Amino acid sequence: MGDLETGTARSISHAIEARRESAVKLLQKLVRVPSVTGEEGAVQEIVEAAFRERGLDVDRWEATREEISPYLDHVGEQETFEDRPNVAGVRTGIGDGRSILLNAHMDTVAPGDSATWTRGPFSGEIEGDLLYGRGSCDMKGGLVTHLIALDALSDLGIRLRGDVTVAATVGEESGGLGALSTVLRGYRVDAALITEPTRLRLVPAQGGSLVFRLTVTGRSAHAAVRDEGVSALEKFIPIFEALRTLERERNATLSHPLYDGISNKVPINVGVARAGNWASTVPESLVAEVRVGLIPGEEVETFWELVAERIASVAARDPWLREHPPGIQWFGGQFAPAEVPSGAPIREAIMRAHEMATGEQPAVEGVPYGADMRLFIRFGGMPCVMYGAGDVRVAHAPDEHISVTDLLTAAKTVAFLLADWCGVAREVV
Numbered sequence: 146m147g148d149l150e151t152g153t154a155r156s157i158s159h160a161i162e163a164r165r166e167s168a169v170k171l172l173q174k175l176v177r178v179p180s181v182t183g184e185e186g187a188v189q190e191i192v193e194a195a196f197r198e199r200g201l202d203v204d205r206w207e208a209t210r211e212e213i214s215p216y217l218d219h220v221g222e223q224e225t226f227e228d229r230p231n232v233a234g235v236r237t238g239i240g241d242g243r244s245i246l247l248n249a250h251m252d253t254v255a256p257g258d259s260a261t262w263t264r265g266p267f268s269g270e271i272e273g274d275l276l277y278g279r280g281s282c283d284m285k286g287g288l289v290t291h292l293i294a295l296d297a298l299s300d301l302g303i304r305l306r307g308d309v310t311v312a313a314t315v316g317e318e319s320g321g322l323g324a325l326s327t328v329l330r331g332y333r334v335d336a337a338l339i340t341e342p343t344r345l346r347l348v349p350a351q352g353g354s355l356v357f358r359l360t361v362t363g364r365s366a367h368a369a370v371r372d373e374g375v376s377a378l379e380k381f382i383p384i385f386e387a388l389r390t391l392e393r394e395r396n397a398t399l400s401h402p403l404y405d406g407i408s409n410k411v412p413i414n415v416g417v418a419r420a421g422n423w424a425s426t427v428p429e430s431l432v433a434e435v436r437v438g439l440i441p442g443e444e445v446e447t448f449w450e451l452v453a454e455r456i457a458s459v460a461a462r463d464p465w466l467r468e469h470p471p472g473i474q475w476f477g478g479q480f481a482p483a484e485v486p487s488g489a490p491i492r493e494a495i496m497r498a499h500e501m502a503t504g505e506q507p508a509v510e511g512v513p514y515g516a517d518m519r520l521f522i523r524f525g526g527m528p529c530v531m532y533g534a535g536d537v538r539v540a541h542a543p544d545e546h547i548s549v550t551d552l553l554t555a556a557k558t559v560a561f562l563l564a565d566w567c568g569v570a571r572e573v574v
Contacts, residue, residue, distance in 0.1 A: 153301065153569075154501055154561065160297035161556050168293045168556070169276060169549060171195065173269030175251075175285040176278035182252040185315040186228035188285075189251060192313045193232050195292060199299070201234030201311065208316075208326035218445075219520070220320035221478035231323045233312045233332065236295065242306025242568035244334040246527070247559065248324065249288035250317035250517065253280040254541050261543040275546040282547040283540035287340030287533045288313055290552055294559035307567030310334060317517050320478020324517035328525040336491035336528045336566065337521045338559070342535025345551060345558075346508045347499065349492050349530045350403045352410070353439030353482035354515030355448065358432060359384065359456070360472040363465075365429035374427030375465050378420040381431045384471065387459045388413050388435065391451075401440045403511030410513055411438040438513050441484035449475060480515025483522045483529075491528045491566070498561035499532070502554055512537070532558065 180188035189205075196203050207230050213220060238244075256266035256279045264270045266279045276286075291311050298305070310332060314323025341348070361381045366374025392413040404410040414436045421428030439448055453473055460466035485492060492509075499507040514537065521529040534551035 153303065153564075156301055157297055157560050157564070158502070158557055160300045161293060161553055161560060164293050164296055164556075165549065165553060167296070168289050168552060169271065171292065172276055172281060172286055172289045172552070175288070176269040176276070176281050177267050179267055180251050180253055180280065181255050182316055182318045183224055183229065185252050186230065189230045189232050189313065189315070192251060192288065196232060196234035196311065199234070199292065199295060201236055204233045204235070205230050206326070206330065207231070208322050212326065212329050213322065216325055218479050219481070220316070220322050220325050221476070223316070223322060229315045229322075231312065231314050231326055233310055233327065236305070236309045238305045238307045238309070238567055239570045240306060243336070243566050244308040244310070245563065245566055246310045246312055246332060246334040246337040246521070247291040248312045248314060248337060248339045248517065248521070249284050249291065250314050250323060251285065251288070252315050252318050253283065254318055257543065263544055274548050274550050276549055277544060277546045279545055282342045282535035282545050283537065284341055284533065284535070286535055286547045286552050287342070290340045290533060290555045290559055293553070293556040294563060297556070297560050298563065303564065304570035305563055305567040306570050308334070309563060309567060314517070320480070321517045321520050324520045325524060328520060333525060334527055337518070337525070338491070338495070338562070339516065339518055339529065339531045340533030340555060340559070341516055341531040342537050342540055342547070343510070343512070343531050343533050344536050345499065345503075345532070345534060345554060346510045347492065347495050347530060347532050348510055348512050349489070350401070350441045350484040350511035351482060351516045351518050351531070352404070352441070352511065352513040353443060353445065354436060354480035355439065355445065355475065356434060356436050356477045356479075357452065358434050358474040358476055360474075361431040362469045363427065363429045363431070366427045368425040368427065371427050374429070377428045377431035380463065380466055381418070381420070381433065383463070384456055384459050385415060387455050388415070391455050399440055401442065401511065403509065404440050404513070407513060410440055412513065413437045439482045441482040441511070443482055445479055445481050481519050481523065483519035485522070485528045485530050489528050491530055494562055494566050495530060495532055495558065498558045498565060501561045502557035507532070
């Protein structure tokens with residue numbers, strides 16, 4: 146990368162800074178179109194137009210129930226496949242260079258109660274350096290990062306040797322439908338980068354995120370004679386306590402160099418619990434939905450067995466639960482953990498690119514949440530890492546936002562990465 150340092154690095158940085166206004170306008174345009182998971186069609190129209198404006202070879206397609214059906218454990222059941230297009234754009238290199246896929250998902254979580262936002266959730270409002278709106282951080286800003294990087298290279302007349310594919314995908318928030326479909330469609334490259342909001346950290350490892358539904362059966366009775374019934378809620382309490390104990394044990398015994406600094410690296414969260422139907426009736430059933438975390442190196446199937454064993458051990462100590470064992474159903478997309486090992490070329494290339502953009506080495510972290518990188522690694526056989534502007538702590542929250550300055554820094558990193566990874570065909574000094 147020495148030739149780039151002395152030749153065009155400064156020009157690339159200046160070209161990206163000059164693109165600030167266009168970056169803001171594009172991100173505002175994307176944010177102002179709601180695209181909650183399952184309703185991505187409208188925003189993908191804008192994405193496709195942006196790809197075509199940049200002269201990319203565009204491929205637009207919808208995943209099908211037939212192609213996805215063998216992978217339901219990984220991406221979950223889908224309510225619909227219609228009007229949920231994935232859009233890929235390819236800039237073909239002149240040859241003799243490494244290829245790369247730049248990915249960003251276009252679906253978002255719902256905005257929630259708009260009264261909790263101080264700015265409209267789809268306003269794209271700018272205040273100082275921050276741009277607000279659902280999806281600004283997670284992760285429409287990530288797509289803008291890719292496009293601004295390509296714009297800067299084009300502005301300078303820099304041609305790359307390797308092919309660059311930009312893939313705007315759907316369904317990440319519910320399991321990764323679009324990323325998996327991209328792999329199944331045949332997209333294979335030498336490495337992939339996802340611009341999830343990592344605070345400009347290099348993330349070569351993502352945790353697993355599994356969900357299950359627990360059903361506990363009781364026996365109803367009038368509250369005036371509640372001892373005649375069996376409360377499903379009361380029978381759930383020792384199961385809840387056993388899950389918390391399991392969480393503590395796993396945090397104390399599991400070790401991974403990228404996760405040891407996280408206080409709760411494998412959280413277990415009961416996100417939903419529904420019991421009973423009337424205050425004067427003993428609840429005859431309880432349904433809880435639970436999210437559990439894994440770290441790289443753990444296998445999904447092994448953890449399924451561990452959870453089943455712990456719940457069965459609670460039931461074995463209770464006469465009622467022995468006769469009425471709790472039911473466990475694993476549902477939705479099961480996010481297996483994934484990792485690209487230290488020394489992998491794509492890790493080293495991003496570290497060099499970030500240092501060129503900022504003058505400093507990036508922090509290297511593992512994240513405890515699930516993401517699409519596992520699908521590119523597991524089913525595409527491609528090394529994949531995450532690096533991007535934004536902070537996941539505001540990603541699903543009211544007043545979601547992203548720093549425009551950080552977005553441009555990420556774009557510089559991506560531009561330097563493309564020059565390094567794909568190879569430069571011609572430099573302009």
